[in-house]
Structure formats: structure tokens, C-alpha cells
Amino acid sequence: MGMSVRDVATRAGVSVGTVSNVLNRPDKVSPHTVDKVRAAIDELGFVRNDAARQLRAGRSLSIGLIVLDVSNPFFTDVARGAEDRAAEDGLTVLLGNSDENEDREAAYLDLFEKQRVHGVLFSPVGDAQSRLDALHRRGIPTVLVDRPTTDERFSSVAVDDVAGGYLAARHLLDTGRRRLAFVGGPRDLHQVADRLAGATNAVDETADATLEYIATDALTVLQGRQVGEAIRERDAVERPDALFAANDLVAMGLLQALSMVGPLTVPGDVAIVGYDDIDFASAAVVPLTSIRQPSALIGSTAVDLLLREAEAPDEFERQHVVFQPELVVRDSTAPKV
Known part of the structure; x- marks a missing residue:
């Protein structure tokens, strides 16, 4: 005892x-x-017994972070940025992986409430309005991560994904590609919808260009590989000459299917652009052009906003921080000859 x-x-x-x-x-x-x-x-x-002491104080020394997919290195980097910033104030980060599942997301939110966390950093699945309403009613400081919002009850930290989608498609068009395809889903993910919208804007500016949307069930390497295998089987006249993947994991799967099996080459037959610029992008068998997001900075900025809200919830004016993405050009989009 x-x-x-x-x-x-x-x-x-x-x-x-x-x-x-x-x-x-x-x-x-x-x-x-x-x-x-x-x-x-x-x-x-x-x-x-720190847990009991924190509960008596009414608030723990932990911050809850819920991400869409912990296997995606982008979210790993976001979490690292959040952890480093939280540690400066003696706080820890509890990581929850919703795996793009609303039930799992709700379970983590319930758990964090029971733990009386200092606040929640939240990258929600789909339309999260009911869950956000519940967090607000419970008085839990909340910052949306990788998701912009016009809801003045919450701060948010995100990247302009419409601008990122435009950069990706514009770059492919500038290399001489005209039959573009956007690969990724589900479409009710805010990030997917915004990146597709940006690509559509770029293609609409070019009279002889087309954009096909190829949906996936998830943003994974396996889903990208399956789409790549299907594209590989198409006749040349029906095949896109450029692919914009909703994230780098999907792009990696496309690259594997198109460049490692069969007669097609990247970028000779098909150019590929990813999104996130994870570490693996530059080390791929064909180094991958990608749209870079400041992932660690997103995490640390979100913690900054959360701590300021927790310190003075009634006086703190909620903020919406939007970073601009950056195009990083590598071998997978060499100009068409």
C-alpha cells in the first residue's frame, strides 16, 4: 500500500x-x-498523486490532441510541434487518432473531458458542428488544427489549401500537362475539398486543360497504389498525363504503381505532385514534387492560442491563423518533352 x-x-x-x-x-x-x-x-x-491534485485544481496538466491519421507523418510533425511548445509550460500532450472515424473522435472527446484536460486541439472529421457546439457548452478551450473556421467561438490554425491546390495544378499545367487528375478522398474531408477546389480554379484558367476527380476511401499509400494500378491499365488516350494527390501518402502509392511496374515512367508519361512535403517525399525512388505545409509550426501555434484562451477565456479574442503553402519542385514533375 x-x-x-x-x-x-x-x-x-x-x-x-x-x-x-x-x-x-x-x-x-x-x-x-x-x-x-x-x-x-x-x-x-x-x-x-499528481492526477488527484490536478483534479482538485479543476484542470489537468495535459492537452488533448485529436488528429485524422497518426500514420501520416504530417500529423506526427504537428504533434511534435505541439509537444515541444506545451513542454515549455510544463504541459504534456495526449494524442488521439480518430482514423477519420466520427465515433472514435467522439470517444476521444469524451475521454479528454473526463480527464479535465487543459484544452483540446482538434482536427475534425467532416462536419463537426455538433461536436464543436458540445465543446463550447462544456467550456473546454478548443483550437481547430489544420481546419479553418469562421466560427468566432474558436481559434484555428490552418494552411490555405485552396491556394495549395492551385499551386499544384498550376505547376503541372506550366510543365505542359493538360489531362490532369486529382486523386484523394473522402471528399467530405475539408482539406480534400479545398485542395480540389484550388486545382479546379487553375484548370479553369486553361482552355484546353481538363481535370478528372478520382475518389479514394482514405488518404493512404495503399489507396494510391490501387488508383495507380487502374490508371496503368488505361489506354494511352484515356490516361491522365499528370496526377495531383491529396497528400504525399497517396502520391507515394501512385508513384509505386506507375514507376516500379510496367512500361510507364514518372515523369515521362505521368507527372505527380503530392501534398504535405513529408520527409519521405525527397527520398522517394523518383523525388516527389509536393506542397509544403509548416506542420510543426501549426502544432506550436495551436498550443500558443490554446494557452492564451485558457488563461483568460472571457477576454481572449479568438484568432484564425492561416499559413501560406509552398511549392517544392523535384524530379516527379520534370517538364514534358
Whole structure:
């Protein structure tokens, strides 16, 4: 059975309040008494119950972070940025992977509420209005991550994905491609819809260009490979000469299917652009052109906004930070000859 604060007080010959002061406000206790209490703690092997202390205080020292897909290195980098910033204030980050599933997302939100987290960083699945309403009613500081919003009740940190989609398609058009295809889904993911909208805007500017939408069930390497295999089987006149993937994982699958099996080459027959510029993009068998997002900065900025809201929820004016994406050109989109 673990030792209690009362046991420590008895061993040191002081009051329970004095032990509490040594643990939490040692500057208020004489050095001699501090030494006595710490000696008793060492002798008894006492371990403080931080969880109980935090619950009594009404708020824990943890921040909840829910991402769409923890296997995507983009979200791993977002989490790293959030962790580094949270650590500066003595906080930890609890990571939840919704896997683009609303039920799992709801379960994590319930868990974080029970844990009385300091706040929630949230990259929601689909239309999350009901879940956002619930967070607001419960008074839980919340920042939307990788998702812009016009809801003035919440701060948000995102990248202009419409601009990113435009950059990707415009680059493909500038290399001489005209039969473009956008690969990714589900379409109710805000990021997918915005990137497709941006690509559509670029194609609409070019009279002889077309844009095909090829949906996937998820944004994974496997889904990209399956689409690539199907494209590989098409007749040349029906095959796109350029592919814009909704993220780098899908782009990697496309690249594998098109460049590693069969007669097609990348970028000779088909150019490919990804999105996120994960570390693997530059190390692919054909280095991948991609749209770069400041992933770690997204995470750290979200924590900044969350801490400011938690400090003064009634006075803090919610902010909507939107970073601009950057085109990173590599071998997968060499100009068409």
C-alpha cells in the first residue's frame, strides 16, 4: 500500500499542511523543515498523486490532441510541434487518432473531458458542428488544427489549401500537362475539398486543360497504389498525363504503381505532385514534387492560442491563423518533352 501525505507528516513530525507546502510551495517553508520532510519522503518512498491534485485544481496538466491519421507523418510533425511548445509550460500532450472515424473522435472527446484536460486541439472529421457546439457548452478551450473556421467561438490554425491546390495544378499545367487528375478522398474531408477546389480554379484558367476527380476511401499509400494500378491499365488516350494527390501518402502509392511496374515512367508519361512535403517525399525512388505545409509550426501555434484562451477565456479574442503553402519542385514533375 502506498504512503500518504499524512504518513510523511507523521514521520517528519510536522503538519499535513506543511508537507503540502514543501511539495507545492517550498519557498514558504524553512530550509530545515524542508530537509526533514524530504528525508521522510525518501525513507517512506512516497510518490505524490499528481492526477488527484490536478483534479482538485479543476484542470489537468495535459492537452488533448485529436488528429485524422497518426500514420501520416504530417500529423506526427504537428504533434511534435505541439509537444515541444506545451513542454515549455510544463504541459504534456495526449494524442488521439480518430482514423477519420466520427465515433472514435467522439470517444476521444469524451475521454479528454473526463480527464479535465487543459484544452483540446482538434482536427475534425467532416462536419463537426455538433461536436464543436458540445465543446463550447462544456467550456473546454478548443483550437481547430489544420481546419479553418469562421466560427468566432474558436481559434484555428490552418494552411490555405485552396491556394495549395492551385499551386499544384498550376505547376503541372506550366510543365505542359493538360489531362490532369486529382486523386484523394473522402471528399467530405475539408482539406480534400479545398485542395480540389484550388486545382479546379487553375484548370479553369486553361482552355484546353481538363481535370478528372478520382475518389479514394482514405488518404493512404495503399489507396494510391490501387488508383495507380487502374490508371496503368488505361489506354494511352484515356490516361491522365499528370496526377495531383491529396497528400504525399497517396502520391507515394501512385508513384509505386506507375514507376516500379510496367512500361510507364514518372515523369515521362505521368507527372505527380503530392501534398504535405513529408520527409519521405525527397527520398522517394523518383523525388516527389509536393506542397509544403509548416506542420510543426501549426502544432506550436495551436498550443500558443490554446494557452492564451485558457488563461483568460472571457477576454481572449479568438484568432484564425492561416499559413501560406509552398511549392517544392523535384524530379516527379520534370517538364514534358
